Amino acid sequence: MTVTAAAEVVKDSSMLKQKEMISGNYRKLETAAADGRKVAATFVPGNLNELIMCFDMLNNLPEINAIQNGLRKKTGGYIMEAEKRGHSEDVCTYVKADLGMIAKGNIGPDGQKLPNPDLLLLSYTGCFTFMKWFELLRDHYRCETAMLHVPYQGDGKITANMIAYVVRQLKEEVIPKLERISGVKFDIDRLRENLARSARAEEDFVWVLESAKKKPSPIDAYFGGVYYIGPIFTAFRGTQDATEYYRLLRAEIAERIALGQGPVTPTGDMPNERYRLVVEGPPNWTSFRDFWKMFYEEGAVVVASTYTKVGGLYDQGFRHDPAKPLESLAEYCLGCYTNRNLPARIDLIEKYMEEYEADGILINSIKSCNSFSAGQLLVLREIERRTGKPGAFIESDLVDPRYFSPANIKNRLESYFQMVDQRRAGGGSAPARAA
Amino acid sequence: MSTPTAEIIARCQALFDDLNFSYAREWKAAVPGRIVVGYMPFYVPRELIHAAGGLALGVLGGGEQLEVIQGDAYYQSYICRIPRSTIELGVTNRLDFVDAMLFPSICDVIRNLSGMWKIMFPKVRSRYFDVPQNYRDDVGGTFYINELNELREMLAEASGREVTDAAIRASIGLYNENRALVREVYAFRARQPWKAPSSEVYLLMRAGMILAVEEHSRLLREYLAAAAAEDRPRRDNSRVVVTGAFCEQPPLNLIKSIELSGCYIVDDDFMLVNRWEQSDIAEDGDPVANLARAYLHNSANTSAKYEPDVAQKGLYLVEAVKRSRAEGVIFASPSFCDPALLERPMLQRVLAAHDIPFIAFKYAENSGQMQPIREQAGTFADSIKLWSNQ
Numbered sequence: 001m002t003v004t005a006a007a008e009v010v011k012d013s014s015m016l017k018q019k020e021m022i023s024g025n026y027r028k029l030e031t032a033a034a035d036g037r038k039v040a041a042t043f044v045p046g047n048l049n050e051l052i053m054c055f056d057m058l059n060n061l062p063e064i065n066a067i068q069n070g071l072r073k074k075t076g077g078y079i080m081e082a083e084k085r086g087h088s089e090d091v092c093t094y095v096k097a098d099l100g101m102i103a104k105g106n107i108g109p110d111g112q113k114l115p116n117p118d119l120l121l122l123s124y125t126g127c128f129t130f131m132k133w134f135e136l137l138r139d140h141y142r143c144e145t146a147m148l149h150v151p152y153q154g155d156g157k158i159t160a161n162m163i164a165y166v167v168r169q170l171k172e173e174v175i176p177k178l179e180r181i182s183g184v185k186f187d188i189d190r191l192r193e194n195l196a197r198s199a200r201a202e203e204d205f206v207w208v209l210e211s212a213k214k215k216p217s218p219i220d221a222y223f224g225g226v227y228y229i230g231p232i233f234t235a236f237r238g239t240q241d242a243t244e245y246y247r248l249l250r251a252e253i254a255e256r257i258a259l260g261q262g263p264v265t266p267t268g269d270m271p272n273e274r275y276r277l278v279v280e281g282p283p284n285w286t287s288f289r290d291f292w293k294m295f296y297e298e299g300a301v302v303v304a305s306t307y308t309k310v311g312g313l314y315d316q317g318f319r320h321d322p323a324k325p326l327e328s329l330a331e332y333c334l335g336c337y338t339n340r341n342l343p344a345r346i347d348l349i350e351k352y353m354e355e356y357e358a359d360g361i362l363i364n365s366i367k368s369c370n371s372f373s374a375g376q377l378l379v380l381r382e383i384e385r386r387t388g389k390p391g392a393f394i395e396s397d398l399v400d401p402r403y404f405s406p407a408n409i410k411n412r413l414e415s416y417f418q419m420v421d422q423r424r425a426g427g428g429s430a431p432a433r434a435a
Numbered sequence: 436m437s438t439p440t441a442e443i444i445a446r447c448q449a450l451f452d453d454l455n456f457s458y459a460r461e462w463k464a465a466v467p468g469r470i471v472v473g474y475m476p477f478y479v480p481r482e483l484i485h486a487a488g489g490l491a492l493g494v495l496g497g498g499e500q501l502e503v504i505q506g507d508a509y510y511q512s513y514i515c516r517i518p519r520s521t522i523e524l525g526v527t528n529r530l531d532f533v534d535a536m537l538f539p540s541i542c543d544v545i546r547n548l549s550g551m552w553k554i555m556f557p558k559v560r561s562r563y564f565d566v567p568q569n570y571r572d573d574v575g576g577t578f579y580i581n582e583l584n585e586l587r588e589m590l591a592e593a594s595g596r597e598v599t600d601a602a603i604r605a606s607i608g609l610y611n612e613n614r615a616l617v618r619e620v621y622a623f624r625a626r627q628p629w630k631a632p633s634s635e636v637y638l639l640m641r642a643g644m645i646l647a648v649e650e651h652s653r654l655l656r657e658y659l660a661a662a663a664a665e666d667r668p669r670r671d672n673s674r675v676v677v678t679g680a681f682c683e684q685p686p687l688n689l690i691k692s693i694e695l696s697g698c699y700i701v702d703d704d705f706m707l708v709n710r711w712e713q714s715d716i717a718e719d720g721d722p723v724a725n726l727a728r729a730y731l732h733n734s735a736n737t738s739a740k741y742e743p744d745v746a747q748k749g750l751y752l753v754e755a756v757k758r759s760r761a762e763g764v765i766f767a768s769p770s771f772c773d774p775a776l777l778e779r780p781m782l783q784r785v786l787a788a789h790d791i792p793f794i795a796f797k798y799a800e801n802s803g804q805m806q807p808i809r810e811q812a813g814t815f816a817d818s819i820k821l822w823s824n825q
Binding site: 088090092095129132133135136138139142145149151152156164165168172341343345346365367371374375376378395 | 542
C-alpha cells in the first residue's frame with residue numbers, strides 16, 4: 001500500500017515500518033542508561049548484530065548516524081567543527097561528521113542525546129578507516145574496545161586460515177568481552193535462533209533485489225535500494241521486525257510486478273523506464289533526493305548496485321547459517337563487497353550488467369571513501385571493455401555538502417544518457433519494455 | 436677532492452636517481468634463476484624473499500623525478516600520488532624485470548592497487564600481504580604463520596626452489612645484522628646530527644630498498660666509519676623528529692629544506708622496513724614462527740597497526756622524542772594519506788600532554804615549492820630555541 005505523506009513524499013508501508021524501526025532504536029538508545037541497557041557502537045559492513053543481540057545490548061552505528069545527519073543536512077557543520085579541531089580536510093567525512101556531532105554535544109539525528117557506548121566493537125571489514133575511526137572514538141570515550149580483524153580477500157577468495165582466524169577472535173576476544181560488559185552469558189542456541197531469522201529475511205531481501213531483472217524493474221536498486229538494505233545492514237538483522245519488514249516489502253514488490261509498475265520514487269511511481277543502469281559506489285546523502293531526481297526524471301532506473309552489497313553479498317548465495325554459527329559470522333564478515341579484491345568486484349559488476357540487462361555502468365566516485373574509490377577508473381575501463389556498454393564517472397561525497405555539485409553532475413548524467421541513446425541507435429542493448 | 440662520505444652518498448644518490456633500477460636488473464641477470472620481488476611500504480618479511488634467492492626491491496613511487504602521465508588516468512584527484520607513480524613505473528616498463536609484487540596492508544589505496552596490479556600485469560605474481568591486528572600468539576600469531584607460509588610457497592614457485600628453514604635462518608641472520616647497523620646509524624645521527632645530515636642518512640637508508648642486504652650492510656659500515664672521521668661544523672639547530680612519512684616519500688629537497696631551516700632531524704619514520712623489528716629476531720628454532728613472534732611483540736609502531744591498549748596510544752612517538760633527545764615533532768604527511776592524517780590528532784594530543792611542541796604540514800612526492808616548508812620549519816626551530824625552556 002502506498003501512502004502520501006503531508007509533504008507530498010510518497011512512502012510505501014514498508015518504508016513507514018522501517019522509519020518506525022529506526023525511530024524505535026534511537027528511542028531505546030536515548031533511554032539506554034535509564035533502562036539499564038548496555039550499548040555497543042559498531043560498523044555496518046561485517047556487523048555482528050545477531051551476536052550483540054545475544055547479550056541484550058543495543059546497537060549504535062556511527063555510519064548510520066552520519067547518514068541520517070547527512071539526509072537532514074546537519075553534517076556540513078559537524079564536518080567543519082571536526083576540521084576546526086584538527087582533523088584533516090583530506091579524510092573520511094563520515095568520521096568527521098561523527099566526531100563533529102560528538103563535539104557539539106552528541107545530539108543524534110532525531111534531536112536526542114546519544115549515549116556513550118559501553119563497548120566499541122570494531123569489526124574491521126573492508127575499510128582501513130574504520131580502525132582509525134574507532135581509535136579516535138576510544139580516545140574520546142575511553143571505553144572498552146573489541147577488535148575483530150577481518151582479513152582482506154587479496155586473492156579473491158576466502159581461505160580456511162581466514163575463517164579460523166576470525167572464529168578464534170570471536171571465541172577468544174569478542175565474546176568474552178561482550179559477556180563481561182553485558183553481564184550476560186553467551187548462549188549459542190540464542191545465536192542460532194537469531195541467525196535463522198536473519199536467513200529468512202535474507203531470502204526475501206534477495207528476491208526483492210532480483211526483481212530488478214524484470215522489465216520494467218519494479219524497484220530502483222540504488223536509491224530505493226538504500227531503503228531496502230536498511231534493516232538487514234543495521235541494528236535489525238536477526239530480529240523479528242526485520243523478518244516482517246522483508247515479508248512486507250516482498251509483497252509490495254510482488255504487487256508492483258503484477259501491476260506492471262516501475263519503481264516508487266519520492267514523487268510517485270516512475271512511469272517510463274528508459275535506461276537500466278548498474279551503479280558502483282555509495283550515494284551522496286546530503287543531496288540524496290536531488291540526486292535521485294536527476295535519474296527518475298530521465299527515466300533512468302538502477303537495476304543493480306554495489307553499494308547495496310557492502311553489508312553482505314546475499315544475492316551471491318550467502319546466508320547466515322545457524323548450523324555453523326561462528327563460522328557463518330566469519331564468512332559473512334569476510335564476504336562483504338569492499339572486502340573483495342578489485343578483480344572480484346569487476347567480475348561481479350560484469351555479471352550484474354549481463355544478468356540485469358543493463359544499458360551501462362555509472363560510477364559515483366566518493367571522495368571520502370578510498371575503499372570504494374581507489375581503482376574505480378580501472379573498473380570503468382574494464383567493464384566498458386568487457387561488455388561494450390558505455391560507462392560514466394561522476395564525483396561527489398558521502399556527507400560533505402561542499403563536494404556535491406548539482407549542475408556538474410546533472411550535465412554529466414544528461415550527456416551520458418545521450419551516449420546510451422546513441423549506442424542503442426548503433427545497435428547496443430534493446431530499449432527497456434515490459435516483460 | 437671528495438671525501439669518503441661524499442663518495443658513499445654519491446653512490447646512494449645514483450641508486451636513488453635511477454628509476455630504471457639498473458642495479459636490480461644487473462643483479463638478476465648476473466646469476467640464472469634469481470628473482471626480484473618488489474614491495475611497497477610499510478613492511479614485508481624480506482627474509483623470506485632473500486631465502487628464496489630473491490632480491491627485495493622497495494618500490495616507493497616515482498619521487499620528484501618521474502613525470503606521471505598514464506598513472507594519473509587511473510586515479511581521481513583526491514587520491515595520493517604514490518599509486519599513480521607506481522603505476523607509471525609499471526606501464527612504462529621500468530618494473531618489467533620484477534617477478535612478483537607485494538602490497539602490504541597499509542591502507543585501502545595500496546590494498547586496491549594489489550588488485551589493479553593483478554589486472555594490469557597478469558604475468559607478475561601479485562599478493563596482498565596481510566598482517567595481523569591481533570597480537571596474541573594463539574590468535575593473530577597462528578593466522579600470521581599461515582600467511583607467511585603461503586608467501587613462502589609463492590616465492591618458492593616464483594624462484595623454482597624450495598625455501599628451506601635453514602635458508603630462512605641464514606637470511607634472518609643477515610637482516611639482523613643489517614637492522615643492527617641501521618639502528619647504529621640512527622643512534623649515531625641522534626648523538627651527532629651535524630656529522631650525519633638527514634639528507635645523507637635518507638639516501639643511505641633508501642639504498643637499502645634496492646641493494647642486496649649484504650651489500651647494504653657493507654655500505655652502512657663504511658658510512659659509519661667515514662662519517663665519524665669527518666669533521667663537520669656543528670650548528671645551533673633544533674632537534675626534531677619527523678613522523679607521518681612512512682609510505683609516500685617526501686622529496687629529498689623537503690628533507691634538505693627542513694635541515695636548512697635550522698632543524699636537525701634526529702629520528703624519522705621514512706622507511707620503517709629497515710628497522711621494523713626493534714631487536715634481533717631469534718635465529719634458532721622454527722624460523723617462520725620466529726618471524727611471526729617478532730612481528731607481534733617486537734616491531735615498530737605506526738598508524739597502520741592497531742594499538743590495543745589506549746594507555747599506550749602514541750607513546751612510541753614520545754619515546755622516540757626522549758630516545759633521540761628531540762625538542763619537537765614535525766608531522767609531515769602526504770596529502771590524502773588516510774593512515775597518517777587520521778592518526779595525527781591522536782598523536783598530537785599525546786604530545787601536547789607531554790609538553791612536546793609540534794607542527795604539521797602535507798606534501799606530495801613531487802612537491803616542488805619548498806619556501807613555505809622552510810618558513811614553517813624555520814619558525815618552529817626558532818620557537819623551540821626561544822621559548823622551549825620558559
